[in-house]
Amino acid sequence: MSTATRSLRRGRTAASTRRADAVPKVTGEFAYSSDLHAAGMLWGRTVRSPYAHARIVAIDVSEAAALPGVHAVLTYEDVPGQKTYGLEFADQPVLASDRVRYFGEPVAIVAADEPEQARRAAAAVSVEYELLEAVTDPERATEMEPLHPDRPTMGHGYRDDLRPNVVRAMLIRRGDPDAPGDVTVEGVYGIGQQDQAFLGPESGIAIPDGEGGVDIHVATQWLHVDRDQVAPCLDLDPEQVRIHLAGVGGAFGGREDLSMQVHAAMLALRTGRPVKIVYDREESFVGHIHRHPARIWAEHRATREGKLVAVRMRILVDGGAYASSSTAVISNACSFAPGPYAVDNVMIEGHAVYTNNPPCGAMRGFGAVQTCFAAEAQMDKLAAALDIDPVELRLLNALEPGGTLATGQVVTGSLPTRDVIRRAAALPIPEPEELPRDAIRLPGGSGNTTRGEGVRRGVGFAVGFKNICYSEGFDDFCAARVVLAGDGSAEVHCAAAEVGQGVSDVILQVARLELGTDDVELASGSTAQVGSAGSASASRMTWMAAGAVQTACRAAVEERERTGGAVDVERSYRHPRTFPLDPETGQITEGQAHVALAVAAMRVVVEVDVELGLTRVVWIGTAQDVGKALSRTAVEGQIEGGTAQGLGLALMEEIQTRDGAITNASFTDYLIPTFLDMPPVVSELIEDPEPDAPYGLKGVGEPPTVVSTAAIVAALRDA
Amino acid sequence: MRIELTINGDRREADVWAGESLLTTLRDRLELPGSKNACEQGECGSCSVLLDGELVCACLVLAAQAHGHEVVTVEGLADDGELHAVQEAFADTGAVQCGFCTPGFVVAAAGLLRRVPDPTDDEIREALSGNLCRCTGYQKILDAVHLAAGR
Numbered sequence: 001m002s003t004a005t006r007s008l009r010r011g012r013t014a015a016s017t018r019r020a021d022a023v024p025k026v027t028g029e030f031a032y033s034s035d036l037h038a039a040g041m042l043w044g045r046t047v048r049s050p051y052a053h054a055r056i057v058a059i060d061v062s063e064a065a066a067l068p069g070v071h072a073v074l075t076y077e078d079v080p081g082q083k084t085y086g087l088e089f090a091d092q093p094v095l096a097s098d099r100v101r102y103f104g105e106p107v108a109i110v111a112a113d114e115p116e117q118a119r120r121a122a123a124a125v126s127v128e129y130e131l132l133e134a135v136t137d138p139e140r141a142t143e144m145e146p147l148h149p150d151r152p153t154m155g156h157g158y159r160d161d162l163r164p165n166v167v168r169a170m171l172i173r174r175g176d177p178d179a180p181g182d183v184t185v186e187g188v189y190g191i192g193q194q195d196q197a198f199l200g201p202e203s204g205i206a207i208p209d210g211e212g213g214v215d216i217h218v219a220t221q222w223l224h225v226d227r228d229q230v231a232p233c234l235d236l237d238p239e240q241v242r243i244h245l246a247g248v249g250g251a252f253g254g255r256e257d258l259s260m261q262v263h264a265a266m267l268a269l270r271t272g273r274p275v276k277i278v279y280d281r282e283e284s285f286v287g288h289i290h291r292h293p294a295r296i297w298a299e300h301r302a303t304r305e306g307k308l309v310a311v312r313m314r315i316l317v318d319g320g321a322y323a324s325s326s327t328a329v330i331s332n333a334c335s336f337a338p339g340p341y342a343v344d345n346v347m348i349e350g351h352a353v354y355t356n357n358p359p360c361g362a363m364r365g366f367g368a369v370q371t372c373f374a375a376e377a378q379m380d381k382l383a384a385a386l387d388i389d390p391v392e393l394r395l396l397n398a399l400e401p402g403g404t405l406a407t408g409q410v411v412t413g414s415l416p417t418r419d420v421i422r423r424a425a426a427l428p429i430p431e432p433e434e435l436p437r438d439a440i441r442l443p444g445g446s447g448n449t450t451r452g453e454g455v456r457r458g459v460g461f462a463v464g465f466k467n468i469c470y471s472e473g474f475d476d477f478c479a480a481r482v483v484l485a486g487d488g489s490a491e492v493h494c495a496a497a498e499v500g501q502g503v504s505d506v507i508l509q510v511a512r513l514e515l516g517t518d519d520v521e522l523a524s525g526s527t528a529q530v531g532s533a534g535s536a537s538a539s540r541m542t543w544m545a546a547g548a549v550q551t552a553c554r555a556a557v558e559e560r561e562r563t564g565g566a567v568d569v570e571r572s573y574r575h576p577r578t579f580p581l582d583p584e585t586g587q588i589t590e591g592q593a594h595v596a597l598a599v600a601a602m603r604v605v606v607e608v609d610v611e612l613g614l615t616r617v618v619w620i621g622t623a624q625d626v627g628k629a630l631s632r633t634a635v636e637g638q639i640e641g642g643t644a645q646g647l648g649l650a651l652m653e654e655i656q657t658r659d660g661a662i663t664n665a666s667f668t669d670y671l672i673p674t675f676l677d678m679p680p681v682v683s684e685l686i687e688d689p690e691p692d693a694p695y696g697l698k699g700v701g702e703p704p705t706v707v708s709t710a711a712i713v714a715a716l717r718d719a
Numbered sequence: 720m721r722i723e724l725t726i727n728g729d730r731r732e733a734d735v736w737a738g739e740s741l742l743t744t745l746r747d748r749l750e751l752p753g754s755k756n757a758c759e760q761g762e763c764g765s766c767s768v769l770l771d772g773e774l775v776c777a778c779l780v781l782a783a784q785a786h787g788h789e790v791v792t793v794e795g796l797a798d799d800g801e802l803h804a805v806q807e808a809f810a811d812t813g814a815v816q817c818g819f820c821t822p823g824f825v826v827a828a829a830g831l832l833r834r835v836p837d838p839t840d841d842e843i844r845e846a847l848s849g850n851l852c853r854c855t856g857y858q859k860i861l862d863a864v865h866l867a868a869g870r
Binding site for chain 2: 249
């Protein structure tokens with residue numbers, strides 16, 4: 001099979017800022033998961049439900065199986081092992097058996113010689129459905145028939161809420177939430193469902209090993225958690241399922257859950273042939289989880305001088321048909337709901353619910369995006385009610401080390417909230433541009449909808465923060481393996497998923513530094529070669545991979561000094577331990593629930609055509625707490641790209657559904673920011689090293705996405 | 720049906736079906752997977768190629784339409800192992816993250832610089848607005864095109 005360029009060497013010179021994969025990516029040689037081929041390969045295709053909620057009466061595959069070129073048509077009866085899977089709770093069927101719970105749920109899979117034959121066979125699978133009432137309003141979900149009567153998320157230490165369709169109920173209560181303030185502001189906020197919209201579609205190839213096992217080459221965010229979900233469904237031992245990282249065309253949370261992995265493996269094991277599956281764009285939109293849409297009610301109370309007295313919020317997130325990571329998303333949403341501000345009296349109630357809407361799970365910002373949007377709008381309302389400058393109000397209440405989070409955790413690490421606020425606020429904003437000007441520099445762009453009349457300028461400001469690494473007692477670790485050859489060269493193995501963020505370069509940089517040689521090669525990621533790296537998620541991968549590679553390199557050097565020969569060592573790195581929250585109070589128990597925090601502030605200038613509602617983002621300036629930047633270019637790339645995704649959520653992006661069915665599953669109808677939508681972004685990196693992290697670094701991918709939606713909408717309100 | 724065309728300077732032949740896109744022919748029949756399939760609707764530009772020097776989405780061109788014509792894909796931009804100035808610049812400025820959109824951007828930017836050797840910010844933004852990138856926020860791509868123009 002063609003896996004050219006999957007083994008990475010460092011850039012041309014030690015001083016080069018080029019990514020190790022830059023050249024293969026600009027020449028087109030880099031092999032993405034959709035580019036793979038194997039001799040004798042078949043093409044797989046998934047049959048999906050056209051309904052959001054229905055009972056399956058009968059499935060007839062006979063016509064499909066008889067079509068030319070078709071080698072297998074499989075249903076739930078053919079799932080060799082466990083019939084369900086899930087990141088945290090195995091509540092999602094590999095293939096639906098008695099009912100479907102969302103639009104696009106997989107019902108059958110086919111394999112054929114040619115993609116077109118596979119498509120025809122998929123269309124020929126006959127499924128008889130009996131429609132059921134769809135639960136589509138998350139506010140009514142707890143009054144409807146249960147979608148999962150066996151309550152898969154019960155008994156995991158969460159707060160009891162026995163109403164139907166509750167995935168997780170949260171309560172964070174601290175101090176006296178009834179404490180009165182001089183001023184009270186209230187608001188109700190809605191956040192739509194966003195899609196990760198990575199450009200590389202879900203895809204991969206499963207190759208049977210001839211001994212009952214299977215090799216799966218796939219674009220994913222966490223190789224080992226894929227393996228640990230796939231193997232039980234195939235009724236295989238974990239060692240019989242080897243997951244190899246293929247080139248990943250973006251992730252942003254959308255590749256945490258399985259997509260085609262089990263399906264391709266089932267078809268490959270059944271036919272004895274390699275099977276490739278590539279989703280098209282429409283299938284990608286229905287085939288992965290999305291950012292949770294949320295409805296948030298908030299009440300903020302403050303003294304006349306502007307000190308926050310109490311924050312109360314109710315947060316409802318729609319988890320859709322299956323649990324995915326909803327339990328962690330609602331926890332994050334609640335934990336960071338008040339924003340990076342010191343407030344003694346807090347009551348946050350949160351619910352994630354099951355519905356028949358598209359399933360939701362991880363997306364960049366992971367719960368903090370939704371609550372930052374509401375909390376920052378509240379801070380602006382409070383500033384207006386008190387007639388205080390919005391930046392001053394934020395400085396007055398800024399949470400800093402020594403302060404206490406809503407969960408009762410005292411901030412002990414780095415959190416330079418005042419610094420990021422001051423630095424972002426001090427960035428000079430551009431002067432208003434003269435009229436007349438080219439239409440592409442006006443709201444509405446080349447649509448030529450205005451020559452400047454009705455266009456108003458607005459300036460907004462917001463601050464956002466979230467946790468770095470996994471939280472609440474999760475055993476979060478990363479393994480790295482270092483092989484030192486007799487000639488002084490080194491090979492590093494780490495299963496950290498290179499999803500575009502540049503973790504491969506972090507690994508090479510750390511290994512070169514620790515080993516004192518430039519002759520370092522990074523092997524391609526595989527469960528067969530090294531232990532788990534954990535997920536390229538939660539802004540954790542740079543921290544964890546750096547920690548693991550540093551630890552393994554130091555052990556390898558020690559071992560070489562001791563033995564004098566070739567060395568092959570593997571070590572696991574763990575960040576400081578976290579502990580669960582108390583389910584009844586949402587307060588910390590034996591110790592911290594979060595390892596570290598990162599904060600960003602952003603200032604935005606927009607122009608709005610108030611007659612047509614068209615917008616143009618003119619300029620964005622941001623200051624972000626990055627701990628310590630290992631690569632300025634890579635950090636800026638995360639900030640600029642993360643900001644663009646927040647801009648999309650603020651202005652353009654929302655999954656639309658009718659009766660639970662997605663109606664805009666294409667780039668024609670679901671618009672993501674283009675070159676013309678993105679303004680220049682000025683980034684200030686605030687370096688305040690994190691004491692517990694290797695080299696003092698912090699993850700940087702999520703804070704820009706958390707803060708930008710709030711900041712852009714603040715600017716719109718100002719206009 | 721059988722088609723003949725010039726791809727990256729080489730004479731190539733392929734057996735295609737009547738409704739097949741040039742993108743499918745390039746990727747699945749001619750072992751040129753550099754052009755990417757991300758939407759198949761001409762919305763994302765990931766499959767950008769030059770057809771007789773004109774920038775097109777290979778997903779919107781029938782393979783049969785390319786019969787007798789000249790196609791340049793991302794694989795054909797480098798000259799005898801030496802990267803095109805646009806490719807060098809993308810690598811140098813950090814314009815590549817996941818890289819899935821990169822082949823399309825590189826071809827589109829090379830096409831732009833052929834027409835407009837020293838484009839302004841606005842000209843770059845407009846010319847490349849048919850190429851979607853989900854990782855970079857476009858800023859470093861803007862830097863890359865300027866850098867390539869300067870070189």
